[in-house]
Amino acid sequence: MAPTDTTLPDLALSRSSLDRVALERRRPEVLTELLDDPRTRVAEVRGDRMRVAAADDDVLHLVLRAPEPEDHTRLGLHLGRDGEGTAYVGVVTQWDDPEPGGDGPDPADDGWLTLRQAGEALATRDAGVFTTALALANWHGTHRFCPRCGAPTQPTQAGWVRRCEREGSEHYPRTDPAVIMSVVDPDGRLLLGRGAHWPEGRFSVLAGFVEPGESFEAAVAREVAEEVGVAVDGARYLGNQPWPFPSSVMIGFEATTRQTELTIDPVEMAEARWVSREEYRDLLRSGAIRTPSGISIAKRIIEHWLGQTVESVIEPGDSMRPGTARAL
Ligand SMILES: [Zn+2]
CATH class of the missing domain: 3.90.79.10 (Nucleoside Triphosphate Pyrophosphohydrolase)
Known part of the structure; x- marks a missing residue:
């Protein structure tokens, strides 16, 4: 929801429009259900990039797809629902080829952009989806071990919590x-x-x-x-x-x-x-x-x-x- 009373409104990355449905995340089976539902819109996060395409009006949109079976094995992030109730799930995928930046083809040629590249031109909903998915993916990538005891942690609550395998302590995304x-x-x-x-x-x-x-x-x-x-x-x-x-x-x-x-x-x-x-x-x-x-x-x-x-x-x-x- 955009702030209405600040001096700098409509900042590029503050335009999140989805309902975050925080209570829904607590149901243990929610991600499985969403990934079995062809109406769910899936957005892939790959490294620090997501795939975008330009519409007729020069606004960029995320390339969203229906769930595929492999998504059940990937890190999933329940990002929220839009006004029609459609759910948006981020899934973290890997590059088949070496990470971008080497001698290979530029992933931007195929529409895979960083948030810095795409953020300003993205449609409102998608700016929020990209910003939230990237922030969560970054957090998961660096919090695989428990800060209390050092044991591995596992994602839970639809990607919004990590829980220690050894003593069950819960750890929340940090900002x-x-x-x-x-x-x-x-x-x-x-x-x-x-x-x-x-x-x-x-x-x-x-x-x-x-x-x-x-x-x-x-x-x-x-x-x-x-x-x-x-x-x-x-x-x-x-x-x-x-x-x-x-x-x-x-x-x-x-x-x-x-x-x-x-x-x-x-x-x-x-x-x-x-x-x-x-x-x-x-x-x-x-x-x-x-x-x-x-x-x-x-x-x-x-x-x-x-x-x-x-x-x-x-x-x-x-x-x-x-x-x-x-x-x-
Ligand atoms: Zn622990």
């Missing part, structure tokens, strides 16, 4: 919160940073994981102080979206400061700088600065500060396209 924030000075300039291992020209707003025992607002203040040595006066919530790379949710803020002298932490940051809106537009047009990716909340936070989309700066004639209104 790691990270704050991401604009920092603006009294002249309206934005603080941009380049991470220690980022290429030249790639700048974004600051971000960092929330620590145990810490509120989101305190994490904003701590991260800014750690990374650039600046004390923020306050932070206002903007919006959030899941970020399953591999398991985060990004909580967006805009912060203000009266301090403009930067002391960067060289372990985290290669460089940091203040830019006015006019400077930022010039840097974009000249290609000196690259923006964060289209599905990121970072891009939307920068555009919120800028007052326009990045695309409308680079291609002014394109500023009336539908996406512009949505982004602001």
